[in-house]
Amino acid sequence: MPLTPTPHNSAVAGDIAKTVLMPGDPLRAKYIADTYLDDVRCVNEVRNMLAFTGTYQGNPVTVMGHGMGMPSIGIYSYELFNFYDVDTIIRVGSAGGYADDLQLRDVVAAQGACTNSRYAHQFNLPGDFAPIASFDLLERAVAAARAQGVNIRVGNVLSSDTFYEETTDAALAWKKMGVLAVEMEAAALYMNAARAGKKALCLLTISDKPLTGEGLPADERQTSFNQMMEVALALTTPEA
Numbered sequence: 001m002p003l004t005p006t007p008h009n010s011a012v013a014g015d016i017a018k019t020v021l022m023p024g025d026p027l028r029a030k031y032i033a034d035t036y037l038d039d040v041r042c043v044n045e046v047r048n049m050l051a052f053t054g055t056y057q058g059n060p061v062t063v064m065g066h067g068m069g070m071p072s073i074g075i076y077s078y079e080l081f082n083f084y085d086v087d088t089i090i091r092v093g094s095a096g097g098y099a100d101d102l103q104l105r106d107v108v109a110a111q112g113a114c115t116n117s118r119y120a121h122q123f124n125l126p127g128d129f130a131p132i133a134s135f136d137l138l139e140r141a142v143a144a145a146r147a148q149g150v151n152i153r154v155g156n157v158l159s160s161d162t163f164y165e166e167t168t169d170a171a172l173a174w175k176k177m178g179v180l181a182v183e184m185e186a187a188a189l190y191m192n193a194a195r196a197g198k199k200a201l202c203l204l205t206i207s208d209k210p211l212t213g214e215g216l217p218a219d220e221r222q223t224s225f226n227q228m229m230e231v232a233l234a235l236t237t238p239e240a
């Protein structure tokens, strides 16, 4: 029985490239496709979770939104890894900076992803799982960033089930552990990649600082992340 299309994705297996870039916002996926890809076609519109397949410097790549939160990226990345034979997913997201020395628009590579979610419980492990990036992708992202003159920070992030918090207690506690920034999906992506034996990396642009109240406006969140996108796109080329 064919596994594709799925209830969430009308693409069939050959429509999706081996490497997929995933922002949370489907309009950011469209922006990446319109700005950087050639020979683009839209391969999914189910729930408006837009997916586009094209080429970047001659190499096939798909760009698809994943929505907000771990249940959402959990579904899309599971299907891409297990039903569409995708090898590599690179999330290109926004994050709230915790570290004092992170500024708005800085780029972070999530080497590890702490989480307050129970996503790992489905794997019935006799302990806590440490969700980590593919070292190969991480190493290549750092090299690509240096080559492009992008100052990239590498470290731990928090993948949170909540965007809004009653107090700053949790943020301050994670910050004390050296966690650089908060977002909402990397841990689930890294776990799905680990379980499927595939590769994943989460790159983030700092869109706000929850502990100081600084933030970029919504339109800039959608379109101002070009440095991060260009580092991610460099990983789609064999020579990167």
Ligand SMILES: O=P(O)(O)O[C@H]1O[C@H](CO)[C@@H](O)[C@H]1O
Pocket: 023, 024, 025, 067, 068, 069, 092, 093, 094, 095, 163, 183, 184, 185
């Ligand atoms: O900008 P994206 O990639 O959606 O990432 C961040 O923004 C959303 C919250 O505003 C969450 O999805 C969080 O992870």
Ligand SMILES: O=c1cc[nH]c(=O)[nH]1
Pocket: 094, 095, 096, 097, 163, 182, 183, 184, 207, 208, 210
């Ligand atoms: O998840 C997110 C993303 C951006 N900023 C935050 O504070 N949290």
